[in-house]
Amino acid sequence: MANQQLDVLVICGSLRRGSYNAALARTLPALAPAAMKLRDAPPFDTIPIYNHDIQDATGFPAESRTWADAIRSADGVIIVSPEYNWSIPGGLKNAIDWVSRMKDQPFKDKPVALQSAAGGILGGSRMQYHLRQSLTSIDALLFGRPEVIVTFAAQKFDEKTLELKDQTAIDMIKLQLAGFEKFIRRVSAKE
Amino acid sequence: MANLNIVSICGSLRKGSYNAMVQRLLPSLAPEGMTIKPAPSFAEFPLYNADIQNSTGFPAPVNTLADAIRAADGVIFCTPEYNFGIPGGLKNAIDWVSRLQNQPFAGKPVALQSASPGPVGGARVQYDLRRAMMFLDAFTLNKPEIFVGNCASKFDEKTGELKDETTRGLLKQQLAAFATYIARVESKD
Numbered sequence: 001m002a003n004q005q006l007d008v009l010v011i012c013g014s015l016r017r018g019s020y021n022a023a024l025a026r027t028l029p030a031l032a033p034a035a036m037k038l039r040d041a042p043p044f045d046t047i048p049i050y051n052h053d054i055q056d057a058t059g060f061p062a063e064s065r066t067w068a069d070a071i072r073s074a075d076g077v078i079i080v081s082p083e084y085n086w087s088i089p090g091g092l093k094n095a096i097d098w099v100s101r102m103k104d105q106p107f108k109d110k111p112v113a114l115q116s117a118a119g120g121i122l123g124g125s126r127m128q129y130h131l132r133q134s135l136t137s138i139d140a141l142l143f144g145r146p147e148v149i150v151t152f153a154a155q156k157f158d159e160k161t162l163e164l165k166d167q168t169a170i171d172m173i174k175l176q177l178a179g180f181e182k183f184i185r186r187v188s189a190k191e
Numbered sequence: 192m193a194n195l196n197i198v199s200i201c202g203s204l205r206k207g208s209y210n211a212m213v214q215r216l217l218p219s220l221a222p223e224g225m226t227i228k229p230a231p232s233f234a235e236f237p238l239y240n241a242d243i244q245n246s247t248g249f250p251a252p253v254n255t256l257a258d259a260i261r262a263a264d265g266v267i268f269c270t271p272e273y274n275f276g277i278p279g280g281l282k283n284a285i286d287w288v289s290r291l292q293n294q295p296f297a298g299k300p301v302a303l304q305s306a307s308p309g310p311v312g313g314a315r316v317q318y319d320l321r322r323a324m325m326f327l328d329a330f331t332l333n334k335p336e337i338f339v340g341n342c343a344s345k346f347d348e349k350t351g352e353l354k355d356e357t358t359r360g361l362l363k364q365q366l367a368a369f370a371t372y373i374a375r376v377e378s379k380d
Contacts, residue, residue, distance in 0.1 A: 015240035045238050049280035050273070051204035084239070086326040087319060088276065090283025091238030097273045097280075130276055130319060137275035 003035065006184055009074035011041040013081025013092040013127075020117040020153040023162035024173075025080040031170065032177045038078070042066045044095035055101060064098040071099065071106035076184045077140075080115045083127035088134065100138050107140040111184045113176060115148035123151035141187045146175050195373060197221075198230040198263040202270025202281040202316070209306040209342040212351040213362070214269040220363045222370050227267065231255045233284035244290060253287045260288065260295035265373050266329075269304045272316035277323070289327055296327040300373045302365060304337040312338030330376045335365050 010028060014021045029038045047063045048054060054061070060068075071077055081092055099106050112135055116124025128149070132142055148169070150156055156166035164170060201214045217227045235252050237243060243250070249257075260266055270281055277285075288295050301324050305313025317336065324331045337358075339345060345355035353359055 015238060016242045018242075045240065047238075049204060049234055049236065049238075049283065050278065051234070051280075052208075053205045084282070084286045085289050085323040087323050088279075088282065089239065090277075090279050090281070090286045091240075092279070093273075093276065093282050094238065094279025097278060100274050126322070133315070133319075134274040134276040 006036045006075045006181060007073070008032075008036055008038050008076045008078060008180075008184075009041050009070055010038050011077060011079045011081075011092070013079065013089045015045050015091060018162065019082065020150070020157055020162070021080045021082050023157050024115060024117045024150060024164065027164045027170070027173065028078065028177065031174045033181050036177060036181050041070050044091065047095055047098055050094055050097045060098065060102060064095070067095055068099040068102055068106040071110060072104065074110070075188065076111040076113070076180060078113045078115060078180070079131060080117075081124065081127055081131070083116060083118050083124040086126045087130045088127055093134070096134060096138070105138060107135060107138045109189070110140050111143060111180070111187055112140045113143040113180045115150075115173070115176070117150035117153040117156075119153050121151055123149035123153075125149050143176075143180050143183045146172055146179065148173055148176050193224065195225045195264045195370060196262070197225060197227045197265045197267055198259050199227055199267045199269060200230045200281070202268065202278045204234050204280060207348075208271070209339070209346055210269040210271050210304075212346050212353070213304055213306050213339060215351060216353055216362065217267065217366065220359065220366055222367045225366060225370055230259050230266070233280060236284055236287055239283055239286045249287065249291060253291075256284060257288045257291050257295040260299060261293070263299070264377070265300040265302065265369060266296075267302045267304060267369070268320060269306070270313070270316055270320070272305060272307055272313040275315045277316055277319050282323070285323055285327075294327060296324060296329040298378065299329050300332065300369070300376055301329045302332040302369045304339070304362070304365070306339035306342040308341065308343050310340050312340030312342070314338055330372070332365070332369050332372050335361055335368060337361055337365050
């Protein structure tokens, strides 16, 4: 897949419309290398809270299957998420918990890159390290550096348009996306 | 010692959950004066969305759980580990109540327990929970830790009876230590 177009899925961990992380996710297409096409993941907000009894009785909820299909069909996944209480938002973790139970587990051998924006000085980094831990358990292939950690988000996005104005962050995202393209090509199965 | 009212929160929703079995055992192992009751369920919480909070307020079941935590002298979590971390549903419940004014975990004594079929017994979920609880200003008991590893061999699958005396002894020790800990950290106003 040396020059082939890469189809990369973007998952946002926040459900709120004015989310800084959703705004961050929206900046990615313009900053991606030419051969990388980005698309938004289907929503996970209506996936019920994981309960093994539901899985046994009525199977995997349709929304969880749609979400998993989108991950499976992508060449790579970028998760852009806020940090809640020093960790992964429960809703995002719930979606991961559901698909982790599937036979053809969608994160297995899937290249994944992480980004976060947060109001404070650590920029959601604790969430990223917890995600690394969980995604390790389901055999994702995690991209290392550069990390995209947008600190003091309120100062870096335009208050009204939510456009990312911070050049350092923009440069870091470009570097990460370029690095992620190489990473995907390197770790993809060589049939 | 004064009477202590504790609520227990199970991180798994499935009926046959081993962690629910641990949770059901606790009242019989509690020291004198400690009452342990299951907290109201988080099964019906929507996934956290600040837009819901801002338009229609906190969902009723969120307030019900938060009230139960506020009213308790302490909280015990009995939870499985999902994908090396906190079950998303449990974390979602914590995320909701964390946004309430008069945040219910602030200053609240908390003890952690986990059961899992693997050898580690859910250690990773406990350390993640410990971090989230630290952010929320809870007082989390240090030791003894309860990791019920290889849980399938320790419970009678049908009756839910705990067959392992070591685990029973540890649970008793932890509950006794929790009573002492609550007395130590409770507000002295």
